[in-house]
Amino acid sequence: xxxxxPQPSVVALRGVRKAYPLRGGGQRLALADVTxxxxxxxxxxxxxxxxxxxxxxxxxLAGLAMPTSGVVExxxxxxxxxxxxxxxxFQDYGRSLFPWLTVRGNVDLALKAxxxxxxxxxxxxxxVLASVGLADVGRSYPxxxxxxMQQRVAxxxxxxxxxxxxxxxxxxxxxxxxxxxxxEDLILRVRDESxxxxxxxxxxxxxxxxxxxxxxxxxxxxxxxSEVIDIALPRPRDxxxxxxxxxxxxxxxxxxxxxxTR
Amino acid sequence: xxxxxxxAGRAGPVRAASRxxxxxxxxxxxxxxxxxxxxxxxAGSTSVYFPPLAKILRTLWSQWAVGPARAxxxxxxxxxxLGYAIAGLAGIGIGALLWSLRYLREATSPxxxxxxxxxxxxxxxxxxxxxxxxxxxxxxxxxxxxxxxTLLNTLDGMRGVDPVKLDTARALGMSAARxxxxxxxxxxxxxxxxxxxxxxxxxxxxxxxxxxVASTGGIGYYIVNAQESFDYLGMWSGILxxxxxxxxxxxxxxxxxxxxxxxxxxxxxxxxxA
Numbered sequence: 001x002x003x004x005x006p007q008p009s010v011v012a013l014r015g016v017r018k019a020y021p022l023r024g025g026g027q028r029l030a031l032a033d034v035t036x037x038x039x040x041x042x043x044x045x046x047x048x049x050x051x052x053x054x055x056x057x058x059x060x061l062a063g064l065a066m067p068t069s070g071v072v073e074x075x076x077x078x079x080x081x082x083x084x085x086x087x088x089x090f091q092d093y094g095r096s097l098f099p100w101l102t103v104r105g106n107v108d109l110a111l112k113a114x115x116x117x118x119x120x121x122x123x124x125x126x127x128v129l130a131s132v133g134l135a136d137v138g139r140s141y142p143x144x145x146x147x148x149m150q151q152r153v154a155x156x157x158x159x160x161x162x163x164x165x166x167x168x169x170x171x172x173x174x175x176x177x178x179x180x181x182x183x184e185d186l187i188l189r190v191r192d193e194s195x196x197x198x199x200x201x202x203x204x205x206x207x208x209x210x211x212x213x214x215x216x217x218x219x220x221x222x223x224x225x226s227e228v229i230d231i232a233l234p235r236p237r238d239x240x241x242x243x244x245x246x247x248x249x250x251x252x253x254x255x256x257x258x259x260x261t262r
Numbered sequence: 263x264x265x266x267x268x269x270a271g272r273a274g275p276v277r278a279a280s281r282x283x284x285x286x287x288x289x290x291x292x293x294x295x296x297x298x299x300x301x302x303x304x305a306g307s308t309s310v311y312f313p314p315l316a317k318i319l320r321t322l323w324s325q326w327a328v329g330p331a332r333a334x335x336x337x338x339x340x341x342x343x344l345g346y347a348i349a350g351l352a353g354i355g356i357g358a359l360l361w362s363l364r365y366l367r368e369a370t371s372p373x374x375x376x377x378x379x380x381x382x383x384x385x386x387x388x389x390x391x392x393x394x395x396x397x398x399x400x401x402x403x404x405x406x407x408x409x410x411x412t413l414l415n416t417l418d419g420m421r422g423v424d425p426v427k428l429d430t431a432r433a434l435g436m437s438a439a440r441x442x443x444x445x446x447x448x449x450x451x452x453x454x455x456x457x458x459x460x461x462x463x464x465x466x467x468x469x470x471x472x473x474x475v476a477s478t479g480g481i482g483y484y485i486v487n488a489q490e491s492f493d494y495l496g497m498w499s500g501i502l503x504x505x506x507x508x509x510x511x512x513x514x515x516x517x518x519x520x521x522x523x524x525x526x527x528x529x530x531x532x533x534x535x536a
Binding site: 059062064081082084086087088090092094095096098099100101109110112113114141143144157158161 | 427433444451526529532
């Protein structure tokens with residue numbers, strides 16, 4: 001079911017269970033028992049019905065939340081905090097970008113936090129902004145940019161320290177459809193150029209099939225992995241050609257059935 | 263898309279400037295009308311209690327601009343600046359400390375609010391007993407009364423920071439100290455500044471009150487002294503001087519605020535346009 005991964009995994013979850021205490025006693029079980037691995041260089045999408053604990057899963061993967069039981073291993077060691085090799089892109093760029101800093105300042109903060117030397121920072125900022133097509137807006141504030149551009153700033157910030165693993169939590173859910181297609185192709189290009197491993201949480205089945213090497217399907221809450229599907233669509237993918245493919249439609253139909261019925 | 267961004271960047275300050283100018287004009291005409299009315303109404307006044315504005319202004323000039331009352335003004339401003347600075351720094355510092363130490367915060371919270379609602383002037387006698395009647399007493403009174411709005415607003419603002427911003431800071435690998443100074447405090451800045459503005463008003467009030475009691479200097483002393491010695495021109499000139507000090511302090515505050523929170527107003531305006 002997991003598929004043979006020839007390369008060692010970047011991140012692995014084993015029996016991850018996460019319960020939140022409820023106000024007034026009791027607890028809510030968000031993840032019941034989640035086990036999967038993501039291989040180096042892989043693009044894995046996590047889909048599931050709303051409320052399936054997708055965001056909880058991503059927070060555990062990032063080291064932002066500790067599982068109640070079970071282990072999350074990043075490059076072979078159990079997670080205690082957010083490791084240096086992980087970049088995170090949150091859904092709402094309006095809330096995750098720092099409005100008091102310019103675009104450059106936002107990226108710079110990521111480099112400063114990881115102790116990158118002062119002399120090395122301007123070059124890296126320019127490089128990573130160019131890689132997401134924002135070479136000319138470094139001096140602007142995020143709120144002066146369109147939504148799609150703001151999310152690209154957030155992507156550049158997450159990539160600034162050349163992470164091994166990029167975690168994305170429904171990153172394109174707050175932008176319009178055309179912008180979303182552009183961002184999907186952008187992230188595929190970034191992945192090709194940098195070789196970064198991506199775990200991409202989404203509720204959009206089409207998006208998952210279009211982007212992924214492998215789709216991990218979560219059941220309704222409390223979440224378990226109900227199925228893992230290898231996506232054998234050719235790369236490079238194309239918004240028109242790939243989505244016209246009969247195989248694409250078959251994956252889409254199968255996944256939709258899984259997400260809708262459970 | 264780039265053009266859109268550039269245009270927003272350029273038009274922002276220009277539009278803001280014209281808005282400020284427009285608002286200033288709206289206020290200026292009423293101000294001018296009221297001063298004009300006062301001037302005209304009081305011009306022929308023979309009442310010793312309500313002397314003509316022209317005479318008050320002359321006294322204002324001779325006493326406060328070139329005359330002996332300049333020393334009173336200097337002394338008042340010194341205490342105000344010192345007391346307010348202490349209140350502001352202590353308010354932000356203690357607020358941030360309480361934010362990071364939950365147990366201390368929960369233990370001290372009832373006393374905080376008790377001291378906050380206690381009218382500070384009633385503490386003047388107690389502070390005099392401890393600090394005497396010198397400059398220290400006045401600075402302490404001002405700082406003590408003015409610290410609360412900044413402290414409580416800082417604490418509130420820091421507690422209200424969007425959890426996504428905190429997650430982001432952690433995801434970027436920031437240490438706790440760096441998170442506090444580069445994310446939480448800036449994110450709380452709009453509310454901290456609101457607290458500082460409140461503290462400024464309190465500072466000015468307590469500056470005057472501290473000079474009324476057991477004091478021989480300052481604008482407050484000058485006004486009471488003039489009134490008690492039937493120098494109504496002097497009294498009115500002192501009141502006007504106080505108004506000028508208040509307006510100037512507020513103006514400086516607003517200028518600083520607009521610089522410091524430029525991003526906040528910009529982001530809010532962008533949200534409204536969206």
